Amino acid sequence: MKESNLKKLETLAEEHGFTHALPYLIANTRQAISCVKAGPADYGTPSASRVGGDPDLPPEVEWPLTTDGEPMTFLVQLNLRELAGQDEAALLPARGMLSFFVGIPEPAYDIEHRVLFIHEDRLAAAVRRIAPEVTALEEVYNGYGLEAMASLEPPNYAYVDEEQIEAENVGYEEYEDLCFALGHREHDEVARLFGYPAGQHDDAEYEAALMLLTGTTYSYHKNEALQQITSHFGGDEEKAKQEIQDTLVLLELDSDDDVGFCWWDAGMLQFFIRREDLLAGRFDRTYCSLYSS
Template identity: 30%
Template sequence: MTEEALASRIEALGLGPFREEIIESAEACLSVTTSRDESRPCEIGSSKIGGDPDLPADLEWPRASENSLHFIAQFKLSELPPIASTSLPSVGMLYFFYDMNGQHWGFDPEDGEGHRVLYSECETGLSRRLPPDDIANDDAVLECHLQVAKSFSLPSDPPSGVSFEGDQAQWDAYFELTEGSHQLLGLPSEIQNPMELECQLASNGLYVGDASGYQDIRAKALEEGATDWRLLFQMDSDDDAGIMWGDGGMIYYWIRKQDLAAKRFEKSWLILQCY
């Protein structure tokens, strides 16, 4: 979506009086659209969601303590459209894995073993890897071709200077405008609450499934670091891929900006939100 297309959509939804404020709050991202075609398998090394991953020989399939993780998606970085202010490597493969049986929510420090993001500089010499024996076929995400395009993401709450003054139609229109799907980078399409502080505390050993972690004496010193967290990839529930997260929710892979710049993708954190 171009800025002109975003402006047109804002007008079409009746939010024209707030166009400038909304556009100013937008952040560049990459929208990811799936399509499924069983007669045409994805090429080895291409960007895709689901199926079996295309891995270099020296990259091991990631595991949690008791089971292998499920393959979610892979992206060929050299083919992604460039967007401003991105720290993604320009070359290589980025792989996303998740424990689909456990479906960890991300509020427990122990949830860190339930996902993994792997990076390889190799884009050639890859081979399609069958999953380990402890992953059943009916657990798999169905293979989908991807179309990745430049777009804009918006904050889940109206930006500063925008007040709908109880106008439910405008609130509904803004919700429709910000409703997202699969996406790399940018602002998340939040279903529940903001996730940055949750990532910061849980990844640093505090349980935030209730108020205890936020009230912990260590939380105050950690709070400032919440602003370092950035959305890396969000994956929506998807009929084409045969997957639903919770009750029609999303999974969000987050990473600190320092770790993204240093290619420390193993330091990512995952949050699951649903309705």
């Protein structure tokens, strides 16, 4: 953890009464990038980070289609040059753009989608592209500019060890306040990269890793998924555990009234990628699922 992040964590942990849990927080807090809405989309600035609205695409890039030949729905584009200064773990490419498209999010697992990586040398040719026809979600979303901020994310509800954080005068409610302060939650966040996936159970990475590595649908039993991934690696359980740990949240997209996003019951659309594929720029190897309470 960077010295500045460590200092911030120490300061806020003391302010919120969690000095007793500091070793646990230092060991388990993850770097994240928070993306907040920054006013209506400015189409006069091509290839700027944007959520909703229309994408900017070079002429040779075809609009992604579902397996039924229907245009996918555009969700968000991230100019990686704008994110580079906030990517404190240096996981993303420093230049270029990521564009996210989705088909119908039903069922909530293995959702058809595309993540396009547009190289920096093609961005100059990118222009606003209107969908060729009504897209898969049959929705027209309002476009907003995005501003990226580096943030810290301690383990959330599904991942936290409550015995580590509880003390005489503080519990989970106070812990949520600490997480809120560390993660810029006071801002109008609509998307987040990395950190912990939102949910009620700590198995989202198992589901994603299992599908990405073996093409097998998750049965909602972590031990069974671990066995299947271990078998994929010739019986090497430590390798399997590391792969699950290295399955990252590439993007978590929140429901948002301004944009018009509503993922089932005000849930989250989540895109996952293996660390190895991310570092290699293999954005054709991603997994998409939906979490809704």
